[in-house]
Amino acid sequence: MVQCQRAHLDASFAALSDATRRGILERLGRADASITDLAEKFHMTLTGMKKHVGVLEQAGLVTTEKVGRVRTCKLGPGRLKEEAAWIERYGQLWEARFDELDKIVEALKREERIYGRKKRK
């Protein structure tokens, strides 16, 4: 789980290490855009732009949707994934605590059976 989270972050950092890709995110932060629009804005070929968008998509930073012949790009749910990962980690912490607490509860129950509730205290 933690490994998976790290891998996801690595992909995000790798995606963000390129100035053009950061520019694309900035652009998409203002408005959704098609691959063709982006290619024009950044003076690139369609193939080149598709590659950049692919890297951003892999990292969960961008999602794309094809409607007819146009592929539209928008900012992806990267933040939501982070939140889901954090909540899972938070749940794991409590679960690990509660597994230990189970043992204490069992031990206290045993003591009570032997000594009775009042005497134990």
Place this chain on the structure above:
Amino acid sequence: MKNPTTVERKSERELVVTRTFNGPAHIVFEAWTKPELLKQWWTPKSFGISFISCEADVRTGGTYRFVFSHAASEQPVPFFGRYIEVTPHSRIVWTNEESADGAITTVTFEEKDGKTLLVLHELYPSKQALDDAIASGSTGTSGAGEQFEELDKVLLTLGRS
């Protein structure tokens, strides 16, 4: 067999964790309120944390101070606050004051047929406070915290918030 733990972001400001224990409420409550028992389960080894010190005066108006060592941190990590309400065998409410926007934590114990349903509820002062806690990875344990923080800064400069 162990019972399942559930966790949910119930609203913009709230997290809720539940778990059933196979014992009566007075026993589960005791394990939360006696420092010598609390110490035995609050810092799971699998999370790389352990107690350096554990002081807790668990009664209404009392205070606590836990200091952890963490595998990923050279500095000891303190957690502290105040018990707003302690009602034997049913409810404990405390503040988390190690950060300015800390949550209020409420734990309730509900006994049924010799088992206890525990509900832990954390209420943050604002949506932003919970979002920030998530962004900084501050479960008090997360080694990925700094990474999240770095990523957040990058995203922020990109105008995503």
